[in-house]
Every structure is written in structure tokens, then in C-alpha cells.
Amino acid sequence: xxxxxxxxSRAIEQIKSLIAEGRLRPGERLxxxxxxxxxxxxxxxxxREAIRALTVLGVLEARHGSGIYVTRxxxxxxxxxxxxxxxxxxxxxxxxxxxxxRLLESAAAAIAAARITPEQLDEVRVxxxxxxxxxxxxxxxxxxxxxxxAIAAATGNATLVAVLEGLSSRSFRxxxxxxxxxxxxxxxxxxxxxxxxxxxxxxxxxxxxxxAASHVRGVEDWLRSQLD
Numbered sequence: 218x219x220x221x222x223x224x225x226s227r228a229i230e231q232i233k234s235l236i237a238e239g240r241l242r243p244g245e246r247l248x249x250x251x252x253x254x255x256x257x258x259x260x261x262x263x264x265r266e267a268i269r270a271l272t273v274l275g276v277l278e279a280r281h282g283s284g285i286y287v288t289r290x291x292x293x294x295x296x297x298x299x300x301x302x303x304x305x306x307x308x309x310x311x312x313x314x315x316x317x318x319r320l321l322e323s324a325a326a327a328i329a330a331a332r333i334t335p336e337q338l339d340e341v342r343v344x345x346x347x348x349x350x351x352x353x354x355x356x357x358x359x360x361x362x363x364x365x366x367a368i369a370a371a372t373g374n375a376t377l378v379a380v381l382e383g384l385s386s387r388s389f390r391x392x393x394x395x396x397x398x399x400x401x402x403x404x405x406x407x408x409x410x411x412x413x414x415x416x417x418x419x420x421x422x423x424x425x426x427x428x429a430a431s432h433v434r435g436v437e438d439w440l441r442s443q444l445d
Contacts, residue, residue, distance in 0.1 A: 228259050228267035236276070236287060247277070247285040274298065292379035299383030312440055318384040319433035322365070325381060326413055326429035327422035329371035337371045338418060345414050348407050357403065364410060368417075368429075402439075409435065 235241040247253055247268075254264040268285055271277040275294040278286050288294055306314055344364040348357055365385060369378040409432040416425035
């Protein structure tokens with residue numbers, strides 16, 4: 218690693234430490250580039266590199282004509298890059314992401330079964346019914362995404378919602394639905410969604426966990442078969 222890269226990495230860590238320690242707060246404007254570089258004892262080029270990197274990660278944001286600010290540091294903003302990883306992943310790496318999703322999706326289903334409100338149950342039911350009412354892959358995909366988002370939201374855990382959103386790549390799900398359509402597996406996956414929903418209606422966390430894990434495992438197995 219070059220000296221410039223090392224200096225840039227050090228600058229990134231210094232800025233992150235200031236935020237973690239509360240010396241830079243969400244929504245706060247950073248000092249000017251010159252002032253901030255002098256304060257941290259680094260070059261202006263290293264400061265620019267650090268700001269650029271942290272902006273890409275969603276930690277900082279540039280406001281035209283105003284300056285650089287710390288973002289709200291919400292999970293959804295900080296984890297946006299995870300969605301890019303899911304969109305661009307292929308082959309074995311995509312299988313690994315699905316394994317992670319299976320673990321988290323099943324945990325989310327279990328938590329949601331214990332916490333979901335009647336209104337949230339009704340919302341999930343709307344998307345489940347819509348999946349049964351159509352044979353159009355695009356519509357099924359849209360309601361599939363909404364179904365799983367509603368489950369995640371019912372956990373009340375914003376960070377878990379953001380992670381699952383990142384792992385639920387729309388482009389990947391579209392590829393899965395195309396494959397399922399070719400194999401005539403729509404009925405099977407509808408049934409899997411119905412099992413997940415029934416477990417939540419029954420307020421049975423373990424049944425919800427098992428149903429969600431089985432559902433994502435089915436996607437994993439399908440993808441492995443495509444790779445083979």
C-alpha cells in the first residue's frame with residue numbers, strides 16, 4: 218500500500234473516531250478542508266480522500282454550496298452499499314449471501330411472529346393474496362419483495378430491516394423468479410410464503426423460523442443446481 222493510501226486510511230479512521238466519540242454529531246457540518254486537515258495533522262489530499270470515501274459509504278454527505286456534513290448515520294444509509302454487493306455478486310459468492318440471508322430471514326420471521334401487530338398482519342396478507350391472484354412474474358416479484366419487507370419491519374429492528382433490504386437484491390430475485398417460472402415452481406413458493414404467514418398468525422416464532430429458513434433454503438438449492 219502506498220504512503221498516500223496509508224495516510225488516507227488513517228484519516229478515515231480519525232474521522233470515524235471523532236464521530237464514534239460524539240465529537241462530530243449526526244447532522245453537524247465539518248470544518249473547512251484546510252481547518253480539518255490541520256486539526257487532524259494530515260495533508261489536504263489525505264483529507265479529500267477520506268471525505269470522498271466516507272461520502273461513498275454514507276457517513277458524510279456533500280451539500281452543494283454549504284459544505285460537508287455528517288449524515289443521520291441511519292442503518293439504511295450506511296448499508297446501501299450492501300445492495301450493490303448483492304446486485305453484482307455471481308456464482309459461489311451469491312450462494313454465500315443467500316446463506317447469510319437464510320440465517321437473518323429466519324431470525325426476522327421468528328421475531329416478527331412475536332411482535333407483529335394486527336395491522337401488519339393485514340398488510341402481509343394483502344401481498345400474499347396478491348401473489349396467489351396473478352401469474353405475472355413482475356407482479357409476483359413486487360409482492361414477494363413487499364411481503365418480506367413487511368416481515369422485517371414487524372421486528373421493529375431498523376438495522377435488521379436495512380441488512381435484509383441490502384441482501385434482497387431486486388435484480389437477483391428477478392432472476393430467481395424467471396428460473397422458477399421456467400420450472401413451474403410458482404405454486405411451491407406461494408405455499409412457502411403461506412406457511413410463513415400462518416406461523417405469524419399463530420404467534421409461533423419457531424414455526425416461523427423454520428418456514429422462513431426452508432423457503433430461503435429452497436432458493437439456495439435452486440441456485441446451486443444452476444451453478445452445477
